[in-house]
Amino acid sequence: MPLSANLLPPAPPAPAAAAARSGPVAPTVSEAATASSSLRAEFSLRESSEEAPPSAPIGPPAPERGSPESASSPAGSPPREPSAPVLPAKPSSSSSSEAATPPAAQEVQVQCMARTRIPTAYGPVFLHVYHNNLDGKEHLAIVSDPAQLDTPAAADTDFVPIRSHTLDARWHDGETAQERITRGAYVSRLSGHSALPAPVPLSPAPALADAPLVRIHSECFTGETLGSLRCDCGEQLDAALSLIAHSPGKRGIVLYLRQEGRGIGLLEKVRAYNLQDLGMDTVQANLALGRGEDERTYGVAAAMLRDLGVGSAGIRLLTNNPSKVHAMRKEGIEVPERVPMVPRDWQLRDAASHTHALPLTAPQTPDPAALGESGWDARSKGATIVGGGIVRSEELERYLRTKVERMGHMLDLPAAKRV
Ligand SMILES: Nc1nc2c(ncn2[C@@H]2O[C@H](COP(=O)(O)OP(=O)(O)OP(=O)(O)O)[C@@H](O)[C@H]2O)c(=O)[nH]1
Numbered sequence: 001m002p003l004s005a006n007l008l009p010p011a012p013p014a015p016a017a018a019a020a021r022s023g024p025v026a027p028t029v030s031e032a033a034t035a036s037s038s039l040r041a042e043f044s045l046r047e048s049s050e051e052a053p054p055s056a057p058i059g060p061p062a063p064e065r066g067s068p069e070s071a072s073s074p075a076g077s078p079p080r081e082p083s084a085p086v087l088p089a090k091p092s093s094s095s096s097s098e099a100a101t102p103p104a105a106q107e108v109q110v111q112c113m114a115r116t117r118i119p120t121a122y123g124p125v126f127l128h129v130y131h132n133n134l135d136g137k138e139h140l141a142i143v144s145d146p147a148q149l150d151t152p153a154a155a156d157t158d159f160v161p162i163r164s165h166t167l168d169a170r171w172h173d174g175e176t177a178q179e180r181i182t183r184g185a186y187v188s189r190l191s192g193h194s195a196l197p198a199p200v201p202l203s204p205a206p207a208l209a210d211a212p213l214v215r216i217h218s219e220c221f222t223g224e225t226l227g228s229l230r231c232d233c234g235e236q237l238d239a240a241l242s243l244i245a246h247s248p249g250k251r252g253i254v255l256y257l258r259q260e261g262r263g264i265g266l267l268e269k270v271r272a273y274n275l276q277d278l279g280m281d282t283v284q285a286n287l288a289l290g291r292g293e294d295e296r297t298y299g300v301a302a303a304m305l306r307d308l309g310v311g312s313a314g315i316r317l318l319t320n321n322p323s324k325v326h327a328m329r330k331e332g333i334e335v336p337e338r339v340p341m342v343p344r345d346w347q348l349r350d351a352a353s354h355t356h357a358l359p360l361t362a363p364q365t366p367d368p369a370a371l372g373e374s375g376w377d378a379r380s381k382g383a384t385i386v387g388g389g390i391v392r393s394e395e396l397e398r399y400l401r402t403k404v405e406r407m408g409h410m411l412d413l414p415a416a417k418r419v
Pocket residue numbers: 216217218219220221230231232233236259260261262263264269272273282286318319320321324341403409
């Protein structure tokens with residue numbers, strides 16, 4: 001049966017004009033970041049992702065400001081989430097000049113809503129779910145700090161755990177131990193026999209003595225979930241967790257920011273891929289869509305790091321991207337060290353350049369010898385991309401070279417030439 005006219009997809013938008021994008025286009029991260037100040041005044045607890053327009057929110061309803069108790073769900077239904085302390089409201093304004101001004105970094109506030117232990121191929125981590133007053137997205141902090149699983153008495157005396165100040169704070173008078181434990185404000189290992197609520201911390205959050213390894217990672221559905229070989233995002237997530245797990249004390253943080261497609265969102269990234277298939281590189285494709293080459297912002301990331309106590313100790317930042325280093329320093333987060341993330345394939349090729357060139361058709365599966373015993377162990381345990389190995393493809397090679405040659409990423413191109 002032929003497709004009837006009203007089942008046909010809408011005409012594609014003109015690539016060169018973002019303003020001409022047709023159809024109900026939902027806000028992206030960058031649009032959210034520069035949205036009107038009246039929108040910014042809302043501390044929205046709903047998820048207003050690129051895929052879900054604000055008129056159809058997914059997730060828990062926003063609490064009313066000024067009344068933590070009123071954060072519960074409508075009368076008659078059970079509360080959909082515990083009432084959290086509510087961030088101070090920002091002045092609302094409909095002035096267009098104010099609307100065009102991005103919010104100052106110090107205005108960004110975050111609230112860790114919950115934390116839980118996740119056993120991974122690299123050991124246990126604590127997943128923290130954050131809300132913020134800027135973009136309505138649930139950004140994540142993945143904290144590795146296995147000493148926190150010890151009983152407090154067994155912990156080293158100098159031990160300053162990486163913990164969220166806003167999570168551990170008292171949310172309301174009369175808060176119960178069960179409430180604290182349910183949201184993850186507990187110490188030691190939680191079990192059916194052991195449940196110790198965390199003490200309410202002093203203010204401000206205690207500073208860590210050392211600068212932990214930190215990765216500020218941006219969401220990539222295609223790379224991390226599908227294992228796409230167009231990019232190395234899945235490998236980078238895996239590499240960050242692996243590097244932290246192999247560092248002294250295994251302490252570190254991976255911030256997982258919901259800034260899909262360098263901030264343009266999944267929909268636009270998918271369009272950009274089609275333009276890349278026509279011959280554009282990642283930068284050209286973004287620009288042809290009328291977008292910035294990179295629309296990410298890092299104010300929320302900095303606020304999350306401060307909440308985790310690393311504001312003054314600084315961070316050892318796992319990145320090749322100079323913008324992230326600059327952004328952190330601008331936010332007042334010290335970066336005493338940048339730790340490069342060399343693609344595993346390039347590491348192998350550099351090593352191989354001393355012996356022989358690798359064929360381009362080399363298998364995509366990791367080489368146990370190259371990964372080392374621990375890497376191979378991790379791979380065999382990992383069921384998904386995290387715990388995976390080396391990614392390699394012609395498209396990935398183009399993607400990586402564009403980052404170095406067009407985006408200023410601080411990486412040496414590999415010495416080994418393919419045959
Ligand atoms: N627009 C666009 N975004 C992409 C593409 N491939 C991956 N991404 C996104 O790029 C982001 C990851 O950025 P990278 O440049 O790999 O890493 P980085 O964070 O800038 O830099 P490093 O810290 O050095 O890894 C994620 O949000 C991905 O979704 C692409 O072809 N086009």
